[in-house]
Amino acid sequence: MRKFKVSIGMAACLCLGIAMAVSAPLAAAKADYPDKHVTVIVAWGAGGGTDLLTRAIQPILSKNLGADIVVKNLPGAAGTIGTAQAARAKPDGYTVLIGPAGPVTTQPHLRDIPYDLDSFDPVGRIAINVMVTMSTKESKYKTLNDIIEGAKANPNTIRCASSGAGTLPHIAILALNKAAGIQLKHLPYKGSSNAVKALLGGEADVFSDQAQIIPRYDLHAIASWSAERLPDYPNVPTMKELGYDFQIANWNGMFVPRGTPETVIDTLTTALEKTLADKAVLDEMAKLKVDISYLDPQAFKTFAEGDYVRNRELLKEAGLVK
Amino acid sequence: MEQISAAIAAAVMPGTLLAMLVGTVFGVIVGALPGLGSVLAITIALPFTFGMDTVPAIALVLAIYCSSVYGGSISAILINTPGTPQSAATMLDGFPMTKQGKVDYAIGWATTASVFGGIFSTVILIIMAPQLARFALRFNSIETFALISLSLTCIAGVSRGTILKGVIAGLVGIFLATVGTDPMTGTVRFDFGVFELTGGFKLIPAVVGLFAFGEVFSRVSKRHDASQQVDMNVGFRVAPLREWLLRWKTLVRSAVIGTFVGILPGTGASTASFIAYSETKRAGRFKEKLGTGEPEGLIASETSNNAVTGGALVPTLALGIPGDAVTAVMMSALIIQGIQPGVRLFEDNPETMNAAFVALIICNIMLFAVGALLAPLITRVLRIPEPILLALVMILSVVGSYGVSGAVFDVFVSLFFGVGAFLFRLCGVPIAPIVIGLVLGPIFEESLRQGLLITDGDFLAFFDPREHVIAFVLMLLTVAIIAFSTWREIGAAMRKKKEAT
Amino acid sequence: MSKGFQDCAFSVSMIVIGAWLWWEAIQPRYQTSAAQDYGFSPTFLPRILIGMWIVISLILLIRSFGLWSRRVSGSEWKTLGLFVALVFAYVGLMTQIGFLFSSIPFAICAMWFMGFRRALPVALIATAFPLAVWYGFVFILKIPLPYSPWFSQI
Structure with missing residues (x-):
């Protein structure tokens, strides 16, 4: 029995010894940032907009940064789970977040989340997608006026889809309610595909989302939430022209946890800016129909804070802030 | 005619064929490993498609899709733990066949059934995609609610003899699906302060826990019972044609169910396999023997879950709306290639789409070849002594539930479900209804509340025959099935009581 | 153990768990305003589910008393x-x-x-x-x- 116990112990030591000997050469050596792989957290599932964008810039960013980049998808709870994980990470520059507006500028107002916009230091804005309100070609709501008149005549009957409570399409509905003094019926769906399906199937009358989906589903654009008319849609009036000076756009930006050293942020910023000017990346983005729109850390911070405050006001007025 | 030959030419180019082969083998392996799942398999392949040509890239992703759904059946049959949630119903008859020593036949049945289902739905996809897509659009929230209610009645079909406990298990499953953030109000439910739970229970860790851990725990607790191993016939054997012809109705019916369920956005292969199994339990030729290793059960489950692959591509390709979670990721493979999915996909890219259809058929055929070749290797796993097998399965399952999203929390979720599954089994409660509840719960709740929102709180307006004919019919069917099952159960219970006295 | 005991233990546990979850579901943190929940609170469906399973567990419990004698295998x-x-x-x-x-x-x-x-x-x-x-x-x-x-x- 004792001999048996000794041989088990020896076997265990032998195994551990072999494992360590085999793995030792892979131990990292000490150097400057970055000296090992950088993890980019994407708080959404694979194949979604943010994920594709990240994967499109990954190879060139990796080259410009001088380190391997690993993309980690942490989906769940409208992007808050992955974003919380990124906020909690060590602020050493080896964990980076690429994400859209929702989790950092809208979700914190709706419920208790263990992070906020200021849990992050911005690195740079990557892309921006203006929201466009749309309906189907057969719908009776072809202009903003149709919607406003219809809503004034029958409050709470025009069905406006959104991709969930607190998402940007929902914010667009609230903004329209406030600006025109009307009551629209909000139908929250789980995700934008379901919302588009409802629009195409006739269950929803109107949906606001990024402009790329208009040609995809053959939709009719009613108005765009931007300051100037979109180059691809010169006939679509802007909300500003129609008298409502609101700009709503979904954007994707890069963040690091608050407290990351300045030098590290500078390295990342330089690499990001270089990547977004690279021709190969621009070609990929054209394929994905994404508009690159870089903003440096300071400008991005101001921009994001502007969104944060605006969303809070809208949600508060609608009685949705806890 | 030249269109077809051009499509075939594009699909059989060496680069494309290689992509399909790699995709098939990769998909089978990832599907067979507990956890992971089809979505992860395609996600891993996505970065590689950035640099590939269009047709090989699409062929790769299609191959992974079909083979990962099939791969899950291998572990379901061999070790009673489904590699992917889509194969949960395959265990019900697959593992009993293994216990009887007929694992070679089991794999043969599963492979052939999968290929039949895949090709059937691909043919339907090719012929009728636009019309079917338009039909799918008519399924709005209220119709979906009625359909899911009908699907939930399949809980009865998988709870042989213990309907009361099965229903409770189903209710628990639907309840567990409500844990997390409520998409309609943004409120977080039943998280008990644990932030990681705000996303709810992810399906794959739950399934790994319920089946993989649950199975290992069950076996560990029964270690001292008869552990003599039946003589295992390793290899790959397809049953004679006569056996197939006896079960042809189930084969076709399951393929139709799978295709139809795939076409409706939101429901996927797990739903289809349970519905098909339940239908076979109701109307199959060998329904009495279902659950004891009857091939008809294997056919029901595997044909339908592979038939979903073609069906789910209908709304994905014809409308640009993903038919299930996996096709959502597949759509991004198209976007990466610069192809915009949507209503104009066929008009703008006819050659690519035709080549993709041909590739899909070839993928299914390749599946058969790969399955037949890998089966003799993989079935030898059963000859490993049980302690080693269980230890290795535990390690793989832990990694499988971790790998889905890289969060150790998911492994603890799996453990929680595993312990729960063991306790349920101890009390004789079937586990499959929990999965049915978990899978259907979210859509059930969403469609119910959307519907109430649209009718302004009037539940009865759901079934107004003038407005929602489809919903009315489906609801009638649901009520009929529930009434009939209850009647039959009470009748059987009363008869048993009479015999006892 | 006997089948009756199995069913009894199961149904009692389900009733207890159900009661606890029901209590949790009626906590004030789940109350939302009409603007937020469009008339149906987030615990609307969960409560229906919990209620149903408590009722069915009661039926099971009552039935289990008649099955006390039937035996099933145990475990380690x-x-x-x-x-x-x-x-x-x-x-x-x-x-x-x-x-x-x-x-x-x-x-x-x-x-x-x-x-x-x-x-x-x-x-x-x-x-x-x-x-x-x-x-x-x-x-x-x-x-x-x-x-x-x-x-x-x-």
């Missing part, structure tokens, strides 16, 4: 309890020292615990398999596994 509690503890320890250890270094001891302990105690095969399998899984996942599938604080990838 202690063995299983120890094994579950081992698995929890494994996962806990994995978060601290990484996948590879925790899987090797776990494999050894698990196989030994379940009765396979031939030292050399155990040692070989317990080393080779986790190494193979680690290599396959980290380098081929590119899925990072938890790594130890001493190396960057193991």
Whole structure:
């Protein structure tokens, strides 16, 4: 029995010894940032907009940064789970977040989340997608006026889809309610595909989302939430022209946890800016129909804070802030 | 005619064929490993498609899709733990066949059934995609609610003899699906302060826990019972044609169910396999023997879950709306290639789409070849002594539930479900209804509340025959099935009581 | 144990759990304004589900009294309890020292615990398999596994 116990112990030591000997050469050596792989957290599932964008810039960013980049998808709870994980990470520059507006500028107002916009230091804005309100070609709501008149005549009957409570399409509905003094019926769906399906199937009358989906589903654009008319849609009036000076756009930006050293942020910023000017990346983005729109850390911070405050006001007025 | 030959030419180019082969083998392996799942398999392949040509890239992703759904059946049959949630119903008859020593036949049945289902739905996809897509659009929230209610009645079909406990298990499953953030109000439910739970229970860790851990725990607790191993016939054997012809109705019916369920956005292969199994339990030729290793059960489950692959591509390709979670990721493979999915996909890219259809058929055929070749290797796993097998399965399952999203929390979720599954089994409660509840719960709740929102709180307006004919019919069917099952159960219970006295 | 006992134990536990969850569901934190929930609170469906399962558990409980005599097989509690503890320890250890270094001891302990105690095969399998899984996942599938604080990838 004792001999048996000794041989088990020896076997265990032998195994551990072999494992360590085999793995030792892979131990990292000490150097400057970055000296090992950088993890980019994407708080959404694979194949979604943010994920594709990240994967499109990954190879060139990796080259410009001088380190391997690993993309980690942490989906769940409208992007808050992955974003919380990124906020909690060590602020050493080896964990980076690429994400859209929702989790950092809208979700914190709706419920208790263990992070906020200021849990992050911005690195740079990557892309921006203006929201466009749309309906189907057969719908009776072809202009903003149709919607406003219809809503004034029958409050709470025009069905406006959104991709969930607190998402940007929902914010667009609230903004329209406030600006025109009307009551629209909000139908929250789980995700934008379901919302588009409802629009195409006739269950929803109107949906606001990024402009790329208009040609995809053959939709009719009613108005765009931007300051100037979109180059691809010169006939679509802007909300500003129609008298409502609101700009709503979904954007994707890069963040690091608050407290990351300045030098590290500078390295990342330089690499990001270089990547977004690279021709190969621009070609990929054209394929994905994404508009690159870089903003440096300071400008991005101001921009994001502007969104944060605006969303809070809208949600508060609608009685949705806890 | 030249269109077809051009499509075939594009699909059989060496680069494309290689992509399909790699995709098939990769998909089978990832599907067979507990956890992971089809979505992860395609996600891993996505970065590689950035640099590939269009047709090989699409062929790769299609191959992974079909083979990962099939791969899950291998572990379901061999070790009673489904590699992917889509194969949960395959265990019900697959593992009993293994216990009887007929694992070679089991794999043969599963492979052939999968290929039949895949090709059937691909043919339907090719012929009728636009019309079917338009039909799918008519399924709005209220119709979906009625359909899911009908699907939930399949809980009865998988709870042989213990309907009361099965229903409770189903209710628990639907309840567990409500844990997390409520998409309609943004409120977080039943998280008990644990932030990681705000996303709810992810399906794959739950399934790994319920089946993989649950199975290992069950076996560990029964270690001292008869552990003599039946003589295992390793290899790959397809049953004679006569056996197939006896079960042809189930084969076709399951393929139709799978295709139809795939076409409706939101429901996927797990739903289809349970519905098909339940239908076979109701109307199959060998329904009495279902659950004891009857091939008809294997056919029901595997044909339908592979038939979903073609069906789910209908709304994905014809409308640009993903038919299930996996096709959502597949759509991004198209976007990466610069192809915009949507209503104009066929008009703008006819050659690519035709080549993709041909590739899909070839993928299914390749599946058969790969399955037949890998089966003799993989079935030898059963000859490993049980302690080693269980230890290795535990390690793989832990990694499988971790790998889905890289969060150790998911492994603890799996453990929680595993312990729960063991306790349920101890009390004789079937586990499959929990999965049915978990899978259907979210859509059930969403469609119910959307519907109430649209009718302004009037539940009865759901079934107004003038407005929602489809919903009315489906609801009638649901009520009929529930009434009939209850009647039959009470009748059987009363008869048993009479015999006892 | 008898089938009746099985059913009784199950139904009682379900009723107790149901009651506790019901209590949780009616807490004020789940109350939302009409603007937020469009008329149906977020615990609307959960409460229906809990209610249904409590009712069915009661039916089951009543029925179980008639089945007390029917026998079913039992199981080894202690063995299983120890094994579950081992698995929890494994996962806990994995978060601290990484996948590879925790899987090797776990494999050894698990196989030994379940009765396979031939030292050399155990040692070989317990080393080779986790190494193979680690290599396959980290380098081929590119899925990072938890790594130890001493190396960057193991």
